[in-house]
Amino acid sequence: MRITLTVNGTEYSRIIEPRLLLIHLIRDELRLTGSHWGCDTSNCGACVLWLDETPVKSCTVLAAMADGRRVMTVEGLAAGTRLDPVQEGFARCHGLQCGFCTPGMMLTARWLLDHHPDPSEADIREALSGQVCRCTGYENIVRAVRWAADYEAAQDQADHS
Amino acid sequence: MNHDHFRQQAYGPAARKEDARFLRGKGTFVDDIALPGMLHGAMLRSPLAHARILSVDTAAAAAHPMVEAVITGDMLAERGLAWMPTLSADVQAVLATDKVRFQGQEVAFVVARDRYSARDALELISVDYEPLPVVMDAGLALDPAAPVIRDDLGNGRGNAIFDWSAGDKAATDAVFASADVVVSQELLYPRSHPAPLETCGAIADLDEITGRLTIWCTSQAPHAHRTMYAMMTGLPEHKIRVVSPDIGGGFGNKVPIYxxxxxxxVGSMMTGKPVKWVEDRSENLMSTSFARDYHMRGEIASTADGQILAVRAKVIADHGAFNGAAQPAKFPAGFFHIFTGSYDLKAAYCEVTGVYTNKAPGGVAYxxxxxxxxxxxxxxxMVDRLAAELGSDPAELRMKNLLRPEQFPYTCPTGLEYDSGDYPRALRTALDLAGYDALRAEQAAGRQRGEYMGIGLSFFTEGVGAGPKHQMDILGLGLADGADLRIHPTGKAVLAVSCQTQGQGHETTFAQIVAAELGLSPDDVEVVHGDTDRTPFGLGTYGSRSTAVSGAAAAVVARKVRDRARLVAAAMLEVAADDLEWSGGAWRVKGDPEQARGIAEIAMAAHSGLDLGTGVEGHLDAITVYNPPNLTFPFGAYICVTDVxxxxxxxxxxxxxxxxDCGVRINPMIVAGQVHRGLADGIGIALMQNITFDAEGNCLGGSLMDYLLPTSVEVPSPELGATVTPSPHHPIGAKGIGESATVGSPAAVVNSVIDALAPFGVKHADMPLTPAAVWCAIQAVANTTKGVKAPDV
Incomplete structure (x- = not known):
């Protein structure tokens, strides 16, 4: 079957097997390897990307379900060479070690801040609780998200003053 | 400005060089690599834990239009590759030829043109099995009537692998015989799995024209793997290149060859094309190196007033179907003999018996x-059990028995020489951070209201950084590490090391080590690792040995460069080398410190027409091999507060x-990150993670729906403290830190839960302390003792 989707602002059209998983389309066909595969069972979140406006675990989404829709991966997070504040926060707060869970974590964090710009620590932990990191013990990921929230709040204030 | 001051500038919480690529999704993990014409492999695995293979029919799979090769054990046998050596002087089936010995064992391998077709073709392979009785209980493996799992060995030893002991049995027995108090306890350290988020995988590419094999692989030890591939395949080692690119966590899972x-x-040899194989999560959990599975009986002896005298331990170590444990060859139970802990004992003795069972192989990982x-x-x-028996406070009992600073270096009763420590200071720091007395008061008040809060301590000593070559090797390869440091004419440096980062931040930390020694900025030092063609030989990253061994090598090789630079500086300044001193990141003329040359100027001069004198040929580059004189001995005090x-x-x-206390901290930010991870591990291992099996040998922990990993809501914000006791023998006083918290924290969690349950009379419960396990522990005691009545449900 043929599907057409927009990934990070670029339109792609591909003939695919109906059973092809979205994560494999993104990684193997489109060669955007920032999204990872980790568990098969929607438990780890290494494959999280945005389908339209919502983070999904792309190891349990069929590529066919993305037909006509927009996908954002970690490769689309930065605005050109300028890192998203979430990316900046992960670097500043040592929110990543091996880097394997990082793309999925950052995409969920971006969604959280878009909908909840001033999250408490508990809010952040709740938002990330469907994803697994084996390196950081989550502490510095939580701090990174909070750093981004503070940064964006300061930017907003600067814009309005 | 003295050298220590300059070192302080290079050390510190520097942001990581690694982050830039990962933040943008531009890391290169094994599965990210796609080579032209690359094929995909998939593994057929045994559904049974123990069965004789009667036949393997691959005809239908081979006829699949997308399949290029199907490999069976018999085909490997023709190449002498059906069995491979393990890291523990055993052999392991690559693809089974005679029997399968655990559920998930490798039986056949399909090579196809795409990922999905390879999996499809597995369904077309038909294997006839004759089921055999299984051995799942390590305690029963040595029963003479137990089925023999490793009949291939023909050694008449049944399911026994090794018997190992340490310490003085007679002396220990004598102390126990005359002790006022003896407490004993059965303890299970259950089977666990490191479960790095990236599973294991490889891409093999054999170039038929050059005869060169390149293998990109999830390897924590690329050089050891290269040597092993040469030994296994017969390919000459100089034609083998192992590349371990970005690795998505290892934790010991990626030490062996799978x-x-x-x-x-073999798939690449047969097809002439690159072949990729990446396991799925179930394959990772069911077939690759598990951890722990130690069935222990501990005994502790003390005086009536709580002076600990001796400990004894008897262990059955379940190694699964093949002894694939990774540890120095002379230590089949690893460094278990450090079970004397952090205490001043008169005697200690342990016996460890390794056994085969119908479970996945491994044993030292995580x-x-x-x-x-x-x-x-x-x-x-055992210390907490003793405290409960004596009615002592567990913190006071520990403080009373900890080794004192003046006792170091200290040789423990089983022979390890602890290099340095100030244990009371670390424990006091932890108690202060916790507000220990206030916590105890809160606990007492809560109990009046029927609230069960637990306060659990653990004080650990590790021996890490294996290790001295005369004592420690794996497959005859001594555990020493090389380092190669090149200084470019403009004063920029490239350090090549043999160890491999899986997230520990070596590219940053090791640059800081070199920068501190040479008066450079860490930004001026590039760290190369993970590619055997570009790095010197060394044994890899595991057992917290990177900073302890390769980090030492980095400091030593930088000092070699510095010594060479001194000769060039002397020529530049027209003084004798002895008239120079290293100070403030430059060679300076004694008594006239303004007359100075830094490494960048010296590097350029070394390449110039200047007469360099003797001892320098024309550049500053140096190489070294660091053979550690001893392990380093990090330690720490942990306190876990739980509500049950x-x-x-x-x-x-x-x-x-x-x-x-990991000695000198090169990058405290990275050190803290390592500790954060280990504390989460401790919570996971103590409360959630468990690889169990049913009576037929089916693995019950084969997915992340069953093998529960801690998430952000199970792990609290840790509260960290630090003391610094430099290692006296490490060139920069550092000790390993990568595993401290994983090692030290599970006991604190369990001690905390048992402390919470003390009012019920619960003395012990085995990990993982799931809600069901805790509830059962309360009920079991409530039904047999006069403790607090268990809540009605």
Missing amino acids: PGYLCAI SCSFRVTEAVYLIER DAGTGQVSVRRFIAVD
């Missing part, structure tokens, strides 16, 4: 520092206080 890697190599985690769990549970719902058995971890 059958899939060899099958990818940040255990070669079985130190089992040892710490044993001694720290006695009605449901649910445990929540409220606080985790961790004071670590």
Whole structure:
């Protein structure tokens, strides 16, 4: 079957097997390897990307379900060479070690801040609780998200003053 | 400005060089690599835990239009590759030829043109099995009537692998015989799995024209793997290149060579094309190196007033179907003999018996520092059991028995020489951070209201950084590490090391080490690792050995460069080398410190027409091999505060206080990150993670729906403290830190939960302390003793 989707602002059209998983389309066909595969069972979140406006675990989404829709991966997070504040926060707060869970974590964090710009620590932990990191013990990921929230709040204030 | 001051400038919480690529999704993990014409492998695995293979029919799979090769054990046998050596002087089936010995064992390998077709073709392979009785209970494996799993060995030893002991049995027995108090306890350290988020995989590419094999692989030890591939395949080692690119966590899981890697190599030999094999999560959990599975009996002896005298341990070590444990060859139980812990004992003795069972092979993996985690769990549970028996406060009992600073270097009763320590200071720091007395008061008040709060301590000592070559080797390869440092004419440096980062931040930390020694900025030092063609030989990253061994090599090789630079500086300044001193990141003329040359100027001059004198040929580059004189001995004091719902058995971890002493900290930010991870591990291992089997040998922990990993809501914000006791023999005084918290924290969690349950009379419960396990522990005691009545449900 043929599907057409927009990934990070670029339109792609591909003939695919109906059973092809979205994560494999993104990684193997489109060669955007920032999204990872980790568990098969929607438990780890290494494959999280945005389908339209919502983070999904792309190891349990069929590529066919993305037909006509927009996908954002970690490769689309930065605005050109300028890192998203979430990316900046992960670097500043040592929110990543091996880097394997990082793309999925950052995409969920971006969604959280878009909908909840001033999250408490508990809010952040709740938002990330469907994803697994084996390196950081989550502490510095939580701090990174909070750093981004503070940064964006300061930017907003600067814009309005 | 003295040298220490300059070192302080290079050391510190520098942001990581690694982050830039990962933040943008531009890391290169094995599965990210796609080579032209690359084929995909998939592994057929045994559904049974123990069965004779009667036939393997691959005709239908081979006829699949997308399949290029199907490999069976018999085909490997023709190449002499059906069996491979393990890291523990055993052999392991690459693809089974005679029997399968655990569920998930490798039986056949399909090579196809795409990922999905390879999996499809597995369904077309038909294997006839004759089921055999299974051995799942390590305690029953040595029963003379037990089925023999490793009949291939023909050694008449049944399911026994090894018997190992340490310490003085007679002296220990004598101390026990005359002790006022003896407490004993059965302790299970259950089977666990490191479960790095990236599973294991490889891409093998054999170039038929040059005869060169390149293998991109999830390897924590690329050089050891290269040597092993040469030994296994007969390919000459200089024609083998192992590349370990970005690795998505290792924790010990990526130390061994797995059958899939060899099958990818054979697949490439057969097809003439690159072959990729990446396991799925179930394959990772069911077939690759598990951890722990130690069935222990601990005994502790003390005087009536709480002076600990001796410990004894008897262990059955379940190694699964093949002895694939990774540890120095002379130590089949790793460094378990550090079970004497952090205490001043008169005697200690342990016996460890290794056995085969119908479970996945492995045994030393998962940040255990070669079985130190089992040892710490044993001694720290026993100290808490003793405290309960004596009615002592567990913190006071520990403080009373800790080794004192003046006793170091200290040779423990089983022979390890602890290099340095100030244990009371670390424990005091942790107690202060926790507000220990206030916590105890809160606990007492809560109990009046029927609230069950637990306060659990553990004090651990690790021996890490294996190790002295005369004592420690794996497959005859001594555990020393090379380092190669090149200084470019403009003063920029490239350090090549043999160890491999899986997230520990070597590209940053090792640059800081070199920068500190040479008066450079860490930004001026590039660290190369993970590619055997570009790095010197060394044994890899595991057992917290990177900073302890390769980090030492980096400092030593930088000092060699500095010594060479001194000769060039002398020529530049027209003084004798002896008239120069290293100060403030430059060679300076004694008594005239303004006359100075830094490394960048010296590097350029070394390449110039200047007459360099003797001892320098024309550049500053240097190489070294670092053979550590001893292990380093990090230690720490942990306090875990839990709240237990006695009605449901649910445990929540409220606080985790961790004071670590890993000697000199090169990058405190990275050190803290390592500790954060280990504390989460401890919570996972103590409360959630479990690889269990049913009576037929089916693995019940084969997915992340069943093998529960801690998430952000199970792990609290840790509260860290630090003391610094430099290692006296390490060139920069550093000790390993990568596994400390994984090693030290499970005992603190369990001690905390048992402390919470003390009013019920619960003395012990085995990990993982799931709600069901906690609830059962309460009920079991409530039904037999006069403790607090268990809540009605």
